[in-house]
Amino acid sequence: MNYVDAHCHLNVDELPTDIAVAITNATHPADWSRVAHHDGRGGVYGAVGVHPWRVANLPDDWAEKMRELLLSNPNLMIGEIGLDKNHPDMGTQVDVFITQLQMAATLGRVAHIHCVGAWDRLLDALRATVPPAIVLHGTATSPEMIRALLKYNVYFSFGRAICNPAHARAHKALQATPQNRILSESDSDNPMNVVGVVQKMSEILNRPLAEIKNTIYNNAMGLLKNGQIA
Numbered sequence: 215m216n217y218v219d220a221h222c223h224l225n226v227d228e229l230p231t232d233i234a235v236a237i238t239n240a241t242h243p244a245d246w247s248r249v250a251h252h253d254g255r256g257g258v259y260g261a262v263g264v265h266p267w268r269v270a271n272l273p274d275d276w277a278e279k280m281r282e283l284l285l286s287n288p289n290l291m292i293g294e295i296g297l298d299k300n301h302p303d304m305g306t307q308v309d310v311f312i313t314q315l316q317m318a319a320t321l322g323r324v325a326h327i328h329c330v331g332a333w334d335r336l337l338d339a340l341r342a343t344v345p346p347a348i349v350l351h352g353t354a355t356s357p358e359m360i361r362a363l364l365k366y367n368v369y370f371s372f373g374r375a376i377c378n379p380a381h382a383r384a385h386k387a388l389q390a391t392p393q394n395r396i397l398s399e400s401d402s403d404n405p406m407n408v409v410g411v412v413q414k415m416s417e418i419l420n421r422p423l424a425e426i427k428n429t430i431y432n433n434a435m436g437l438l439k440n441g442q443i444a
């Protein structure tokens with residue numbers, strides 16, 4: 215019971231009984247209708263946005279449509295947005311990301327961020343525009359970057375990378391993250407995948423499973439409160 219999936223891509227409206235909260239992220243305008251109706255009922259929250267892999271050939275009115283959806287659902291968050299150096303067209307990625315980050319700041323919404331190898335650009339963007347809270351998903355960044363990001367009310371979500379014993383960077387990131395900032399995620403269509411992730415987190419942090427699970431649940435409640443989500 216009471217597991218949290220802070221970053222997923224669900225295809226169903228109902229959660230397994232073991233999952234208390236799930237935040238399902240969209241990746242592209244064609245995907246928004248899948249998540250836009252989620253307002254927290256049944257523990258499912260939604261986030262609309264344009265993923266950095268999906269910035270090519272966006273409809274001209276994408277930002278306007280996204281803003282309308284956000285205004286019509288006060289509990290809707292913004293995601294999955296971000297920057298990824300392994301994908302083309304960093305110029306467009308930055309433009310699309312900043313437009314969405316500004317929307318998060320002006321509408322007061324939590325932003326769910328994907329960042330691969332573009333940390334300086336992310337920090338530059340955050341120096342100019344700060345949303346009420348951020349979930350950094352798939353955390354595997356350096357302890358120095360975690361410290362730099364803590365200034366911007368960031369929660370750090372950990373997923374399957376920490377289940378890989380060879381992924382030392384992800385393990386170090388988890389150990390470097392303050393306990394009141396950790397979240398768990400499946401980054402999949404099956405929130406039950408967080409059970410193995412949280413188990414692994416308890417092993418790496420050398421703390422009882424029930425305690426880590428409670429910490430993550432309380433952090434998720436704090437995140438929703440920061441985002442003024444009812």
Ligand SMILES: [Zn+2]
Pocket residue numbers: 221222223239294351401
């Ligand atoms: Zn994702």
